[in-house]
Amino acid sequence: MMHAVVVFETLWGNTEQLAREVAAGLGLESTDVVDAVSAPAMLEDDVDLLVVGGPTHAFSMSTDKTREAAQQQGAENIPRRGIREWIASLASPGRDIRVATFDTRVTSPRLPGSAAKKAMKRLVALGFRPAAKPHTFGVHGYSGPVADGELERARRWGEELAATR
Known part of the structure; x- marks a missing residue:
């Protein structure tokens, strides 16, 4: 039986929605979905697939400073630790x-940078094997909502991940 762990960071709830859709798409008997604050520093021995998602802030993964800026823009769910710190x-x-x-990014304006690419680079450096290219999902504005069709696309991506070994 394949066991997956989906770790996410969210400030507005959009990345969590997408993480849960990816997990649903995986369709596995055993999938844990956990935020970066609660995620363990060591994966259990039976984990076969790790999926990590977070918002793109300032062209990369969030930092204390960018999370503080999000709070000033009205975000209420500010995690003590994001995927950057969890990966570290x-x-x-x-x-x-x-x-x-995967990451979330505003659909307009289209800005450069990718939290997903930076996260993948760090995870590969730790010894993980890429299962797919980093994915980006769009959100409308900083607070969302998730762009039309993106939840369905996240579920399909989860299905694709489950189908590849």
Whole structure:
């Protein structure tokens, strides 16, 4: 039985919605969906796939400073730790675990940078094996909502991840 862990960071709730759709698309008997604050520093021995998602802030993964800026723009759910800090605390897997990353980004204006690409780079450096290219999902404005069709696209991406070994 395949076991997946989906770790997300969210400030407005959009990235969490997408993480839950990816997890649903995986369709596995065992999928844990957990925020970066609660995520463990070491994955359990039975984890086969790790999916990590977070918002793109200032062209990369969020920082304390960008989360503070989001709070000043009205975000109420400000995590004490984002995916950047969680990845920094994560132990090397010591075995072959596939990883996929995604981010959320405003649809307009189209800005450069990708939290997903930066997260993938750091996870591969720890010893994880890429399962797919980093994905980006659009949101309308900083607070959302998730752009039309993106929840369905996230579920389909989860299905694709489950189909690849």
